[in-house]
Amino acid sequence: MKTIKPFLTVMAVLICTAFLAVHPAAAQDLLLKNGVIYTFDKGVLKGYDLLVQDGKIARIDKKITPPKKIKTINLSGKSVIPGIIDSHNHIGLAGQINEYSETVTPEILMQDQLNPDHPRIYTSLSGGVTMTHTMHGSANPIGGENVTIKLKWGKTPDEMIEKRAWRSLKMALGENPKGRRGTYPETRMGVSDIIENAYLEAVDYREKWRQFKKKKQDTPETDRHKLIPPQKNYRLEAILDTIDGKMVIRCHSYRAEETLDLIRLSKKYGFKIAAFEHIHQAYRIADELKAHNIGISIFIDSWNYKAEASEFTPWGLRLLHEKGVTIALNSDTSEKMRRLYMEAGKMRRYAGMNDLDALKTITLNCAQIMGMADHTGSIEVGKDADLAVFDGHPLSSMSKCLLTVIEGEIYFDRAKDPFVKVK
Amino acid sequence: MKRCKKASLLFILLAVVFVPGLTAVDAAESTLITNATLFLPDGTWQANSFVAINGGKIQKTGRMNQLQPGEIYDNRYDLKGKYLYPAFIDPMYKGFMAEYKLVTPKTDKKKKEEELRPEPTDTFVRPPLAKRNFFVTRSAVKRLKMDKDKTRKIMGYGFGFLNIMPGDGIIGGTTTVVSLVSNENAEAVLVPELFMAVALKPNRDHYPVTPAGIAAQLIQLKADCLYHQKIKKLQFYHPSQRETYKPELDILLPYFSGKKRFMISIYDYSRQRMTERLIHDLGIAPVLVGHPDIWRRPVAPENGIILPLDFVPPERSKYATQGEKLLKEAKEKIYPQKLADFLKKHKTISISPPRVNDHKTFFKNISALIKQGASEADIIDAMTINPAKLLGIDRFAGSIEAGKLAAIAVFDKKFNEKDAAVCMMFLENKVFQFKEPEKETGGDR
Numbered sequence: 001m002k003t004i005k006p007f008l009t010v011m012a013v014l015i016c017t018a019f020l021a022v023h024p025a026a027a028q029d030l031l032l033k034n035g036v037i038y039t040f041d042k043g044v045l046k047g048y049d050l051l052v053q054d055g056k057i058a059r060i061d062k063k064i065t066p067p068k069k070i071k072t073i074n075l076s077g078k079s080v081i082p083g084i085i086d087s088h089n090h091i092g093l094a095g096q097i098n099e100y101s102e103t104v105t106p107e108i109l110m111q112d113q114l115n116p117d118h119p120r121i122y123t124s125l126s127g128g129v130t131m132t133h134t135m136h137g138s139a140n141p142i143g144g145e146n147v148t149i150k151l152k153w154g155k156t157p158d159e160m161i162e163k164r165a166w167r168s169l170k171m172a173l174g175e176n177p178k179g180r181r182g183t184y185p186e187t188r189m190g191v192s193d194i195i196e197n198a199y200l201e202a203v204d205y206r207e208k209w210r211q212f213k214k215k216k217q218d219t220p221e222t223d224r225h226k227l228i229p230p231q232k233n234y235r236l237e238a239i240l241d242t243i244d245g246k247m248v249i250r251c252h253s254y255r256a257e258e259t260l261d262l263i264r265l266s267k268k269y270g271f272k273i274a275a276f277e278h279i280h281q282a283y284r285i286a287d288e289l290k291a292h293n294i295g296i297s298i299f300i301d302s303w304n305y306k307a308e309a310s311e312f313t314p315w316g317l318r319l320l321h322e323k324g325v326t327i328a329l330n331s332d333t334s335e336k337m338r339r340l341y342m343e344a345g346k347m348r349r350y351a352g353m354n355d356l357d358a359l360k361t362i363t364l365n366c367a368q369i370m371g372m373a374d375h376t377g378s379i380e381v382g383k384d385a386d387l388a389v390f391d392g393h394p395l396s397s398m399s400k401c402l403l404t405v406i407e408g409e410i411y412f413d414r415a416k417d418p419f420v421k422v423k
Numbered sequence: 424m425k426r427c428k429k430a431s432l433l434f435i436l437l438a439v440v441f442v443p444g445l446t447a448v449d450a451a452e453s454t455l456i457t458n459a460t461l462f463l464p465d466g467t468w469q470a471n472s473f474v475a476i477n478g479g480k481i482q483k484t485g486r487m488n489q490l491q492p493g494e495i496y497d498n499r500y501d502l503k504g505k506y507l508y509p510a511f512i513d514p515m516y517k518g519f520m521a522e523y524k525l526v527t528p529k530t531d532k533k534k535k536e537e538e539l540r541p542e543p544t545d546t547f548v549r550p551p552l553a554k555r556n557f558f559v560t561r562s563a564v565k566r567l568k569m570d571k572d573k574t575r576k577i578m579g580y581g582f583g584f585l586n587i588m589p590g591d592g593i594i595g596g597t598t599t600v601v602s603l604v605s606n607e608n609a610e611a612v613l614v615p616e617l618f619m620a621v622a623l624k625p626n627r628d629h630y631p632v633t634p635a636g637i638a639a640q641l642i643q644l645k646a647d648c649l650y651h652q653k654i655k656k657l658q659f660y661h662p663s664q665r666e667t668y669k670p671e672l673d674i675l676l677p678y679f680s681g682k683k684r685f686m687i688s689i690y691d692y693s694r695q696r697m698t699e700r701l702i703h704d705l706g707i708a709p710v711l712v713g714h715p716d717i718w719r720r721p722v723a724p725e726n727g728i729i730l731p732l733d734f735v736p737p738e739r740s741k742y743a744t745q746g747e748k749l750l751k752e753a754k755e756k757i758y759p760q761k762l763a764d765f766l767k768k769h770k771t772i773s774i775s776p777p778r779v780n781d782h783k784t785f786f787k788n789i790s791a792l793i794k795q796g797a798s799e800a801d802i803i804d805a806m807t808i809n810p811a812k813l814l815g816i817d818r819f820a821g822s823i824e825a826g827k828l829a830a831i832a833v834f835d836k837k838f839n840e841k842d843a844a845v846c847m848m849f850l851e852n853k854v855f856q857f858k859e860p861e862k863e864t865g866g867d868r
Contacts, residue, residue: 094634094691094693094694095625095633095634095693096625096632096633096634097633098632098633099630099631099632099633099635099636100632101626101628101629101630101631101632101636102630105630105636105639107639107642107643108631108633108635108636108638108639109635109638109639110635111635111696112634112635112638112696112697112700113633113634113635113693113694113697114693114696115691115692115693115739116692116693117692117693117737117739117740117741118739119739119741119744144633144635156696156720157693157696158696226657226660226661228653228654228657228661229650229653231646231647231650232643232646232647232649232650233643233646234639234642234643234646235643
């Protein structure tokens, strides 16, 4: 019996641990005590407490006494940062991410193929990531509608989808959409032509409806039923949504000249570009990007993997930072996603940023180009309690994420993870 | 003497050819089955029962002591110790269909080069539906090719009726309900065109190549159907519009307007939300073909769910990615338990073999479900009356009741017990006798 008792205790602990790891704790209030809190408006607050109520950040202060008995975690000087956001990724999608069969496919919604079981959702949580912009691929000039998700592992797709974020449409310029399978477009000019043609078609479609409605008004009521209406086209209606400001553009591009061309089209047809993706030659057009309030979503030091990705220098980010362009980092691959904090650390070296500005490139700046800056991306009272707790400096490659919290719920706890061998 | 030898050789030859384990006897007008144990429509068993069959229909059933003495039947079968089930119904069977032959036009080299660099096409004019694997005009009944050997094999597992489902394309065409009573197409068909089969499986090269593209295409198709209907009405005023007639849209309209039903194969959990959106946005009530994860979030079970009975967790799920031990536990315990609970909760579900002709796995999985707490009666319902209701053939099939077709599978023991086998099948006016179950190999559904 003496030998069985400890065995049973260990088994009970193991079972509980596994259960907790698979089933995240229910929504609850939370008090994080004695942490180093990285805020963007008040700087780094050492020895502060952070109170979470109803999934929102309720108070940041020294020695908070909770109004009632709530879950309290003593951080003992560990770092608390806003939940990390990946501004460009393809995580959690089941099946093909490129509707490459045709050149213009804005009518398809990536949220339709969201796979909440994708194991990378959980592994990304282990790097402090709380939200990601899951995008259509770059195989066609106008792709599909992207989806913003919070990494609520174990929840349904509907609970993951962030409806407050901007609706965004993926466009792509350069090598990826051109020359695919020997079909049109073969050149960057062709890509531009396809995008413009799509907008011309959309404007024409709107005009047809306008004329039909006018004709209907002018026709006596008895004859109205004889009129032939224009045919409904969801593809063109999706493009019209970008003109009407209901959807923003996130465009894959590398070279400066084609980027400027899309800015020209955006002015001509009135659609908003939220950010250019990858954009290796952004430093050449920093003024234009700033003038049009367009952000960039980039890798920090990855280039030369294809011809159009050759003219890049991470030092160019210093220029972009000085010009005030919104810089967001992305992983593009789900594996790299859990190490985004290390990528942000490189911004100190290349872009000459301080800790907080470097941290913004994986938090607030990402939220800005996703239309979520009012709700998350920084530690401010009233914002969603999307937080990551690190055991050391949050930008150091020696640090580990210990705790990932989304809207007050703990989705990753290293101490309770049965699969983490090194604690 | 020589004549005698020849006759005996001919007899032996005929015996070898015509008695390969199954004999089909054209039964006489009336048949009486006595002393059998009968599965009743209320889900209970009744021992010492009789079933009287007349003209291919069940005339009456009851206990042996209710049988009137002096009744005359052409045939009598004493089935003491045998179990009588309603013939099973497979609500999604992908077989008995002639293959489509692909006609590849001969092309010369020059033409091939030209094809490699086609002219710029208008992005907003889509190719015809069939080129995108939306085979709206197809129907299983048009391709039907009943096969004697396959019929015998399937019947050997107690199945009497099948809903034949076209297997290719995103829209495969309409399904057809057949009875295995005959190998003649015309005699076998019960319902020529039932559901329009939709598979949420994208194409490889033509639009749509993404699952999301399928949803977008179906939503656009509904709008096209409605527009087409409107234009047809306006042709009287606008004769030029007659040229725009598209028969595919005419065929699809009743399915989008709810007069007929789609049958959507979901394949995995990630496509369930999309299916929900389609049901909502298109305003349709499709029959859904589920998958092992269906218990997590059943979409509209009231519309009817067909569950291919499989316990293999999805490739990228936590059960499949965290070691062999968990995977084994998932296959042997977790999935059977979850699906058993699911069947308890939703009693209108129909079940089907996991892959075409994989009946062995099917019955093995049924035993696992029963072991995990699913009731035997619910399982039998899921194989008989539930699919009969779903396919609209419950007036004459799905249970052993007076007035229904005589479709009875006779097992030597309860079908979920070890080594249980079908000994006889009564189908309408025919009796099929089995010596031993046929061996068969599984295929992909």
